[in-house]
Amino acid sequence: MTTLEAAGHEVRVSDLYAMNWKAVVDAADFGEHATDPLRVIPSSGGAYQAGALTPDVTAEQEKLLWADTIVFQFPMWWYTMPAILKGWVDRVFSFRFAYGVGVHDETRYGERFGEGTLHGRRAILSVTVGGPESHYTDRGINGPIEDLLFPIHHGILWYPGVEVLPPFVVYGTDSITGDAFERATKMWRERLLALETTEPIAFRRQNFGDYEIPSLRLKPGLELPGRTGFGLHVRG
């Protein structure tokens, strides 16, 4: 934050613990728009379109629309984000705001994966990981870090249109020394100052010819040789 402000940027911080962020989606999120029994999609969309989501959620949506760049800072817990941050996604990424946007026809399947409400913004994950880097490499027992982060990068951020920068990951934080901490801090400052010029991950856009619609399977032959799984959805 200091680094960014010193470089002339405006910064707004959402410290979820300090905000005592409510992590769990329930009927109270949707007021009179909550269906009974609760069906989250129509309740969420109804409340959003009526401007009736709770003030904490509305404030976060406004911050997202205000920002040109979003930094997510979290520790990896059980190979993904802690519950409090997942609950921020579950509540802030409401129907008609983050999903259920745009028309579905023969050439477009909604505005998502490269289009959507948050198009024009970029994001970066800054993640601290307890274990050593080798455990997160191509042959590492936890799986490659880029695959572990894919559901966040592609499924949460690229989905509503956010361009995603390569993540900043600090390994071995359970036992980090003063020297390693200083090195990590210095590298993070450099990444922050390069946010505007860093090349995003080249995720494929959904509605621009790479996928069959509506099956949304990648068309044959587009992949790089030997690339499978999540890696198919990154251009060459």
Next chain:
Amino acid sequence: MTTLEAAGHEVRVSDLYAMNWKAVVDAADFGEHATDPLRVIPSSGGAYQAGALTPDVTAEQEKLLWADTIVFQFPMWWYTMPAILKGWVDRVFSFRFAYGVGVHDETRYGERFGEGTLHGRRAILSVTVGGPESHYTDRGINGPIEDLLFPIHHGILWYPGVEVLPPFVVYGTDSITGDAFERATKMWRERLLALETTEPIAFRRQNFGDYEIPSLRLKPGLELPGRTGFGLHVRG
């Protein structure tokens, strides 16, 4: 539950919404064992070893030790579990219970990935997914369902020793019809009655020769031809 009890099984249910489950890890979870500032690993391990974790967490740990089979039922939200269930994992899977178990030496890197406190149990995920199945296939835009579930199957369940059965996934639940619902219900009953005889996913065990220690990289040549990423960690 009815199906399992009719077949002679004892069942205990944890309905997290009905229990008003606290999703967020904080200092209150660890009482006098909480460090200040809060460091989750030592606080969690200290409280666990002193028998001083909160009663809600202790009750869930006891249920896990009591069970021979654990069924997780949840909707896929943003490509993983809802925050309330992630918060169950974050709080119940405490240090010295689910991780930080066993010695680390030249031949063993703790008891995990096939060994650990929950060894001898099996689990199955029952997941409802809004979108159609094609989006979750090998070439589907969301990525293959087995890769999306890998961080849960392998990273959360196999890690403390639980054998994981192939998941039960119902697609298209946003618009499911009566007929499709009946078919899904029938298939789920069949899966429940076959829990004891279903072959688990053949994840590799950490400490039995497949991995270099301590790098925990899969030894060269063990993979099936063409298999990469998460798939490396499943035997042929």
